[in-house]
Amino acid sequence: MxxxxxxxxxxxxxxxxxxxxxxxxxxxxxxxxxxxxxxxxxxxxxxxxxxxxxxxxxxxxxxxxxxxxxxxxxxxxxxxxxxxxxxxxxxxxxxxxxxxxxxxxxxxxxxxxxxxxxxxxxxxxxxxxxxxxxxxxxxxxxxxxxxxxxxxxxxxxxxxxxxxxxxxxxxxxxxxxxxxxxxxxxxxxxxxxxxxxxxxxxxxKPVGTGAFVFKEWIKGDRIVLERNPNYWDKGRPSLDRVVFRIIRDAASRAAALETGEAQYIPLNPVPLSDVQRLKSSKDLVVETRGFEGPAPMYFFDFNLRREPFGDIRVRQAFAHALNRQALADTVFYGLAKPATGPVPSYQAQFYTPDVPQYDFNIAKAEALLDAAGLKKGADGVRLRIDHVPAAYGEDYRRAGEFFRQALKRIGVEVTLRNFDLPTYVKIIFTEYDFDTHSAWYSAYPDPQIGVQRRFWSQAIKKGTPSSNASGVADPEIDAVIERIQTEGDVGKRNAQVRELQRLAQVKLPSITLLELTFxxxxxxxxxxxxxxxxxxxxxxxxxxxxx
Missing domain, CATH: 3.90.76.10 (Dipeptide-binding Protein; Domain 1)
Known part of the structure; x- marks a missing residue:
């Protein structure tokens, strides 16, 4: 073979x-x-x-x-x-x-x-x-x-x-x-x-080999592609033109679909609260297939370059303060489920649930912060931080509000900072100017593709989006990742993937929250x-x- x-x-x-x-x-x-x-x-x-x-x-x-x-x-x-x-x-x-x-x-x-x-x-x-x-x-x-x-x-x-x-x-x-x-x-x-x-x-203004040719990009309005008359796959594309309109308002995106002004919107295009209504329309299709390969996972990152996040007790306290089931039910309208670690549960070959978990427990979270020396002041606040939600629409901003309210219960005051996508990428992956941030990443069919970059020190690539933003550089985690990359025996390699999941939960440089349904x-x-x-x-x- x-x-x-x-x-x-x-x-x-x-x-x-x-x-x-x-x-x-x-x-x-x-x-x-x-x-x-x-x-x-x-x-x-x-x-x-x-x-x-x-x-x-x-x-x-x-x-x-x-x-x-x-x-x-x-x-x-x-x-x-x-x-x-x-x-x-x-x-x-x-x-x-x-x-x-x-x-x-x-x-x-x-x-x-x-x-x-x-x-x-x-x-x-x-x-x-x-x-x-x-x-x-x-x-x-x-x-x-x-x-x-x-x-x-x-x-x-x-x-x-x-x-x-x-x-x-x-x-x-x-x-x-x-x-x-x-x-x-x-x-x-x-x-x-x-x-x-x-x-x-x-x-x-890309020059590619694909079915469509770049025509124009009017920032804030539209990106226009036209049929490639010299495309190698004869008879394709069927369309003469694709116009990607930029519509920031979620209600306007839904309206564009319902009125026929737009015919296609990929990637969670409407507020999750609208899904049940749209799926009942005879004129529209709401489709989940096509995202098994990317396997989206939602997580909460600490900037480990900043204090007090070098103290694992602080990170553990945050994990205990975030109710993942409530997050899935209220912010994501059930189109998500709690994750047990960084590998999706349906990747049966690699997945293991036998790793440490952090149950929702406010008392335990507060005890950990006390032990870390972060006592509440007279105003009830023990720590002030910022949080940058992913710039992928209102659902992720609402998740930021969920985190703000959840952490307030343990005496952590959170200031939310919301940006457009280019600014978000610059803040998180070039300037590293954040205390905490939340985002989703694609796990992909093999953890070596999508999961490792979150935890491997060699994936700290300043200026590169979706790289290791937290700055985690742990020799034990690095060693496991490098064994995954070099192990030729399938069984031994899978065992190392399971060990990576365990270490990610034990050392907790980042909190994996949910498996998302796109x-x-x-x-x-x-x-x-x-x-x-x-x-x-x-x-x-x-x-x-x-x-």
């Missing part, structure tokens, strides 16, 4: 678990519209051409998902860039920029045979040199997950323009979960070489919606607007 076959076998096993776990969530969210989507019938006659109006919130800071990591950036970027492979509904890789591949018997090399005749949107040919540059100079160096996923990648050889040979220090089956375009983007070497990728001006809403007149595990982030190249 080759190492890509090994990954596929493991992913298929995970997929069956995901399907069972997702059934309850789908039953909760999907009404008649969901049934139509599942059967592939849109209730309208598909047409080629036309314009799809989609909606984004928040507005991304950049449009290169491999550099400016954020969900809105991915939603746009996946239409502009292809990956070496795509994944079908069973996580099996299928051809994209690469038409075929072979893995060496010892697992230390993967040879990709690239598609002939592919051009960048500016007309330059796509070659193996682009693959080499992107993996070695961008993914490994700037991507928040890249140095973990591709830790063992030592070289990319280019024997000819259509062959790329990836050389690994040791077998790395995890990479087969990351070759798609939403995770590992291939960038044009001729526009990036010799520049700082994080500051390259092409990040806001959804998207779209018109029932659309067909060709991608239901693959990464479908919520995938290109809209197969979508058609019905008449």
């Amino acid at each position: 080759t190492f890509d076959d090994l990954f596929i076998s493991r992913a298929l096993s995970r997929r069956s678990v995901l399907a069972q776990a997702g059934a309850a969530g789908a039953a909760l969210l999907l009404g008649a519209g969901g049934a139509r989507a599942a059967s592939g019938v849109s209730g309208a006659t598909p047409q080629t051409g036309g314009t799809l109006i989609a909606v984004l919130d928040p507005e991304p800071a950049g449009l290169i998902a491999g550099i400016t990591i954020s969900a809105p950036a991915v939603a746009v970027s996946s239409n502009l860039f292809d990956g070496l492979v795509e994944y079908d509904e069973t996580f099996k890789p299928r051809p994209s920029l690469a038409t075929s591949w072979e893995t060496a018997p010892d697992g230390t090399a993967i040879t990709f045979h690239l598609r002939e005749g592919v051009t960048w949107h500016d007309g330059a040919p796509f070659t193996s040199a682009d693959v080499q540059y992107s993996l070695m100079e961008v993914t490994k160096k700037t991507h928040p997950r890249g140095n973990a996923v591709f830790a063992n990648l030592v070289a990319v050889e280019t024997p000819d323009p259509l062959t790329a040979v990836l050389r690994f220090a040791r077998p790395s089956p995890v990479v087969w979960a990351a070759f798609n375009g939403t995770e590992t983007q291939i960038l044009p070497k001729h526009l990036y070489e010799g520049t700082n990728p994080l500051a390259n001006p092409w990040n806001v 959804f998207r809403v779209y018109s029932s007149r659309l067909s060709g919606i991608d239901f693959s595990p990464f479908g919520g982030y995938q290109s809209l190249k197969s979508v058609q607007v019905g008449s």
Whole structure:
């Protein structure tokens, strides 16, 4: 069995678990519209051409998902860039920029045979040199997950323009979960070489190989993409144009869907309180499928560079003060469940519940703060801090208010600081100007991709979004993470993943709160919606607007 076959076998096993776990969530969210989507019938006659109006919130800071990591950036970027492979509904890789591949018997090399005749949107040919540059100079160096996923990648050889040979220090089956375009983007070497990728001006006017070509970005209003007439996948895209409108007001986003002004909104587009109402509409589909791959997890971070968060008793007190079930029920309207640790429970191969837990216990929280020397003053306050919620809409701001009220009960006064997405990214990942912050991250099918970056010291990458913002640098945690990256025996590696979960709960550099259920809403007149595990982030190249 080759190492890509090994990954596929493991992913298929995970997929069956995901399907069972997702059934309850789908039953909760999907009404008649969901049934139509599942059967592939849109209730309208598909047409080629036309314009799809989609909606984004928040507005991304950049449009290169491999550099400016954020969900809105991915939603746009996946239409502009292809990956070496795509994944079908069973996580099996299928051809994209690469038409075929072979893995060496010892697992230390993967040879990709690239598609002939592919051009960048500016007309330059796509070659193996682009693959080499992107993996070695961008993914490994700037991507928040890249140095973990591709830790063992030592070289990319280019024997000819259509062959790329990836050389690994040791077998790395995890990479087969990351070759798609939403995770590992291939960038044009001729526009990036010799520049700082994080500051390259092409990040806001991308040149890709994807089904759509960047046309314009009017900040605060819209991002316009047009059909790529030279796209290698003949007959696609079906649409002539995709317009991503920026609508910050949640009620206005819901209204745009209900009036037909917009036909597609990915990534939790409306307030969670509106979900039950929208799912009853015959004109709309509320869909949870397409997020099994990202596996969103919600967490509360401490800035370990600041006192008193170096004291574990303070961190434990916060964990005891936050009622995760109440957070799931009230802020997330039941579209979440308490997490036991950083790995999602439906990733059965890796998950373990046998780790320390922090029950909701105000008395215990206060005792821990007392023991840490943080006594209440005459005004009842023992500590004043700030908190920065993720800049992903009103639901996350309400979560910030939940934290403020919960921590007030133990004598911690919290000042909330809310920002737009570009400012949030700068504050959290460049300036590290926060006491605490809350956000969600994608765990992805393998913890080496999504989970490790939260806890690995080598994932502290100033200026890189979704990296290790807390600043945790624990030698014991680092050692486990590095064993996960290098262990070739599946059973031993899984044991190390379980040990990482234990250490994350014991040392508590960050509090994992919830497993989230994401959804998207779209018109029932659309067909060709991608239901693959990464479908919520995938290109809209197969979508058609019905008449």
